[in-house]
Amino acid sequence: MISRRDTIAGYLLLTLAALISLGPLIGVVVLALGEPGRVGIKLDITQATNFGNFADVWEKGDFGPAILTSFIITTTVVVVSVILSVPAGYAFALMDFPGRTAIFALLVLGILMPLEAMIVPLFLDMRRFNLDNNYWSVILPQIGFSVAFGAFWMRAFFVQSARSLMEAAWIDGANSWRTLTRVLMPLARPQMLTLAVLFFVWNWNDFLLPLVMLSGSDLQTAPMALVTFEGARRTDFAYVGAASLITIAPVVIVFILLQRSFTRGILAGSVKE
Amino acid sequence: MSERVAFEDVSVIYPGMAEAALSHVNLEVEEGEFLVLVGPSGCGKSTFLRALAGLEAVSTGRIMIGDRDVTRVPAKDRDIAMVFQNYALYPHMTVAQNMGFALNIAKIPRAEIARRVREAAELLDLTNYLDRKPKALSGGQRQRVAMGRAIVREPQVFLMDEPLSNLDAQLRVQTRTQIATLQRRLGTTTVYVTHDQVEAMTMGDRVVILKDGVVQQVDTPDNLYRHPVNAFVAGFIGSPSMNLIEARVTGNTADIQGFALPLPREVVDTAHAGRVIVGCRPEELQLTDTGIPMTVQLVESLGADSFVYGVVDTIAGPTTVITRTHPADKPALGSSVHVTPRQAHFFSCEGDRPRL
Ligand SMILES: Nc1ncnc2c1ncn2[C@@H]1O[C@H](COP(=O)(O)OP(=O)(O)OP(=O)(O)O)[C@@H](O)[C@H]1O
Ligand SMILES: [Mg+2]
Numbered sequence: 145m146i147s148r149r150d151t152i153a154g155y156l157l158l159t160l161a162a163l164i165s166l167g168p169l170i171g172v173v174v175l176a177l178g179e180p181g182r183v184g185i186k187l188d189i190t191q192a193t194n195f196g197n198f199a200d201v202w203e204k205g206d207f208g209p210a211i212l213t214s215f216i217i218t219t220t221v222v223v224v225s226v227i228l229s230v231p232a233g234y235a236f237a238l239m240d241f242p243g244r245t246a247i248f249a250l251l252v253l254g255i256l257m258p259l260e261a262m263i264v265p266l267f268l269d270m271r272r273f274n275l276d277n278n279y280w281s282v283i284l285p286q287i288g289f290s291v292a293f294g295a296f297w298m299r300a301f302f303v304q305s306a307r308s309l310m311e312a313a314w315i316d317g318a319n320s321w322r323t324l325t326r327v328l329m330p331l332a333r334p335q336m337l338t339l340a341v342l343f344f345v346w347n348w349n350d351f352l353l354p355l356v357m358l359s360g361s362d363l364q365t366a367p368m369a370l371v372t373f374e375g376a377r378r379t380d381f382a383y384v385g386a387a388s389l390i391t392i393a394p395v396v397i398v399f400i401l402l403q404r405s406f407t408r409g410i411l412a413g414s415v416k417e
Numbered sequence: 418m419s420e421r422v423a424f425e426d427v428s429v430i431y432p433g434m435a436e437a438a439l440s441h442v443n444l445e446v447e448e449g450e451f452l453v454l455v456g457p458s459g460c461g462k463s464t465f466l467r468a469l470a471g472l473e474a475v476s477t478g479r480i481m482i483g484d485r486d487v488t489r490v491p492a493k494d495r496d497i498a499m500v501f502q503n504y505a506l507y508p509h510m511t512v513a514q515n516m517g518f519a520l521n522i523a524k525i526p527r528a529e530i531a532r533r534v535r536e537a538a539e540l541l542d543l544t545n546y547l548d549r550k551p552k553a554l555s556g557g558q559r560q561r562v563a564m565g566r567a568i569v570r571e572p573q574v575f576l577m578d579e580p581l582s583n584l585d586a587q588l589r590v591q592t593r594t595q596i597a598t599l600q601r602r603l604g605t606t607t608v609y610v611t612h613d614q615v616e617a618m619t620m621g622d623r624v625v626i627l628k629d630g631v632v633q634q635v636d637t638p639d640n641l642y643r644h645p646v647n648a649f650v651a652g653f654i655g656s657p658s659m660n661l662i663e664a665r666v667t668g669n670t671a672d673i674q675g676f677a678l679p680l681p682r683e684v685v686d687t688a689h690a691g692r693v694i695v696g697c698r699p700e701e702l703q704l705t706d707t708g709i710p711m712t713v714q715l716v717e718s719l720g721a722d723s724f725v726y727g728v729v730d731t732i733a734g735p736t737t738v739i740t741r742t743h744p745a746d747k748p749a750l751g752s753s754v755h756v757t758p759r760q761a762h763f764f765s766c767e768g769d770r771p772r773l
Contacts (some may be wrong), residue, residue: 311472312505313494316519316566326518330509 176385197386201373204383205266207390210369214348215394217365218283221344225290226336233289233298233337234324238310259352267356277361282354291341301335302328313356335401344398368392419605420573422446426478429464429630437476439466440630446574446731449604451597451768453621455611456653461630462610463502464490469608471495482573498567499576504559506551506566507674513538516565537565540599557588564596568603575600581616593620618642625694626650648764651696657724660702660740662695662709663733663766667766671695674730676709676757684763692732698761699724702740704748708757711738713748723747727754 177194196401202208220233236248270281295305306328313323329336354365364372370391422445429439439461446452454462469480471492480489487495496520506515513534520530537671538544552560553640560580567575580596581589597620600607611617619625619640622718626633626649627640645651651659664671664678666688670680673695684693704725711727714737723744728735740756749752 303548308472308501308503308505309507311470311492312499312501312507313518314472315495315497315499316570317522318518319493322522327476327507 150198172385172388175381176386176389178260178382180382181380194382197382198207198390201383201390205369205373205387205390206364207366207369207373207387210364211390212365213279213363214366217279217286217354218344218348220279220283221286221290221347222340225287225294225343225364226340228291229285229339230299230329230332230336231292231324232295233300234328236295236299237302238306239320251292251295254289255296259289261353263356266353269286270357277358277363279363281357282350282365285353285357286347286350290347294339294343297339298335301332305331341399341402344402347394366394406410419449420483420671421448421481422574422606422608423481424465424469424478425481427480428477429461429468429473430476431473437630439468441477442630444625444635446606447622448762450611451600451607451620451622453609453611453617453624454627455465455614455617455624456627456633458612460627462612462627463578464630465627466499466578466608467612469498469574470497471688472575482678485564490623496570496572497574497576498570500563500567500578500580502579504551504563504583506559508551510564511548511550512543512554512565515551515562516569519566519570532542533569533571537569538569541565548688556583556585557592560584560592564599568605575605575609577607577609579611580609581611581613585749590614596620603669614646615656618654626653638659645696645762648694648696651762651764655698656700657739660686660697660699660736660738661763661764662729662736662738663731664693665696665732666691666693671763673709676707678758678761681764687765689766692766694764694766696764697758697760699739699741701758701760702738702756703759704740704742704746705755705757708755709738711754711756712717713750713752713754716747716750718744718747720744727756729756 171187174189176197177189178188178197179194180197180200236244236251266285267276270284272274275281275284309327309331310323313327315334318326349367350365351367351371354363354368358364358368373387374384424442424444426440427442428437430437442465454465456462464473468475471487471490471494475488479486481487481496482495507518510518516534516537517530521535525533534547535544538547541564543558543561543565546554546558546562551562554562560583563580567577577596581592584592593616597607609620611620618641621638623635623637624641625635628649629693634641634650636644641650641654645654645659648661652661662673664673666672666680666685667677669680669682669685669691671680678695680688680693709729711729713725713727715726717724717726721744722741725740725742725748727738727740729738730736738756
């Protein structure tokens with residue numbers, strides 16, 4: 145039984161946490177709707193009426209093409225990475241093959257290595273294969289990083305939840321592939337969706353990799369466009385605020401969309417005994 | 418469709434383990450037989466089933482199903498159905514889908530699957546639950562779905578790993594009879610694992626007693642009770658269990674606290690280190706005026722019978738001895754009485770080696 149006092153305390157804490165995390169965002173929204181061209185930060189909610197700022201920024205900062213580029217790259221990375229992470233995690237968790245531990249250790253090392261340490265050789269490699277300044281130069285490394293984490297994540301799920309179901313499926317005559325697709329994947333749906341959300345957020349917000357890889361081309365991702373735009377109008381805080389919101393909008397939308405099936409997924413998975 | 422199963426010198430050693438979980442097992446299960454595997458926890462019962470199912474690789478020997486050597490055949494191709502202890506029902510599928518899954522994988526036509534699932538559901542009284550998910554079922558119903566999933570397949574062999582251990586006592590007794598009846602009706606070769614000797618004795622055509630991965634005895638329930646081959650089997654089967662009293666061999670007799678029990682010739686000849694274990698079931702011991710002295714510690718009355726628990730000083734130290742008497746004859750607590758064996762079994766003191 146949760147007492148009334150605990151309930152109230154819980155709500156207070158949650159409200160506080162929400163305010164702390166939402167506060168800056170609300171600030172940016174108010175800022176973005178402020179009067180354009182004014183120097184200095186002034187958060188005045190009564191003047192937050194300049195909805196035209198978004199259209200102006202979209203136009204001036206070339207955000208249309210940038211968001212399209214980001215979208216192409218990120219969706220490809222998310223889809224391919226999730227598709228690869230699931231069987232990889234399955235193999236690491238439940239299949240016996242020589243070198244399993246060693247390969248898995250290598251994978252974990254890949255998660256631990258900071259991008260900064262790898263970016264230069266990575267760039268040189270991409271150039272050797274003539275992939276620099278092209279979508280693939282961002283997509284391929286991002287898939288690499290994502291699958292390293294994704295295999296780790298899915299393995300954890302398969303290891304702790306699936307042994308006896310998998311054995312039941314084998315005895316029922318299912319091969320490894322069927323076991324994965326018909327029995328384990330339906331159960332792993334919430335984990336796969338979470339992974340997709342994480343991949344989307346990380347890769348959409350990634351700045352360094354596209355900056356290095358695409359430096360010699362006209363291609364730019366949304367965060368790159370934002371930085372360029374900021375550089376040009378450092379003091380025009382209303383525009384900078386609007387540009388920031390445009391850049392993060394897709395992440396928020398994806399999060400909200402997937403969040404729904406995400407809760408459904410968790411409920412569907414909860415029948416597991 | 419039912420087939421014979423044979424283990425020929427099968428050992429299973431888990432990776433990194435020094436001891437074999439299953440050690441040189443030779444065993445034959447007849448076509449259509451209900452064979453029960455029983456033994457204390459960790460003796461290798463599940464390992465036996467898993468080896469037969471193809472979930473565990475064997476280290477030596479071979480496993481035959483019918484005339485087919487399946488030692489290296491993967492689980493999915495062995496045509497075996499298994500009921501797991503935790504049932505392992507697919508949580509995202511309905512009862513009907515759970516039962517039909519194997520047939521579906523085997524590409525059996527839809528109509529045929531529906532018919533077989535319906536028949537199994539009728540047999541197991543699950544017709545009203547076909548559209549439910551396992552989550553929405555009681556423990557007993559889940560157990561029946563697990564059974565259903567096995568029987569719709571019409572496999573060559575059924576394996577059951579303590580299928581009743583999650584049920585309450587009453588349901589367990591009821592389901593025990595149902596499973597035995599169902600198995601006789603279907604006539605499918607079945608290997609059933611339990612750690613409950615009552616289950617073993619009531620259900621099995623034959624019972625295998627396993628200890629530390631080694632088969633101790635394979636026999637009908639009656640023979641196990643009447644002619645246990647060693648002290649372990651003797652103590653394991655029967656409730657309350659057989660009294661095992663260690664005694665010194667003097668001449669042609671076993672000496673228990675001055676009481677001389679005549680020994681058969683071959684027992685005397687093969688006694689190990691001049692000692693022998695005398696085994697007596699509670700009903701084979703009689704309260705008498707002279708005999709083995711015993712101090713009464715507890716008397717349990719069960720209506721028709723009483724069990725008298727006492728302590729006998731033996732060469733191996735004080736040993737608890739149980740005898741069955743008529744309630745009218747029951748002695749007072751703490752009193753000194755005497756017991757005499759009406760009948761006795763003799764076992765070697767040397768580990769659990771088969772009888773002398
Ligand atoms: N995966 C494993 N790796 C290493 N040792 C194992 C493994 N599984 C079982 N064992 C060991 O093998 C022996 C036999 O285990 P098994 O599970 O067959 O026992 P069991 O008779 O089924 O016991 P219970 O009645 O408790 O289920 C035990 O000593 C156990 O510790
Ligand atoms: Mg077991």
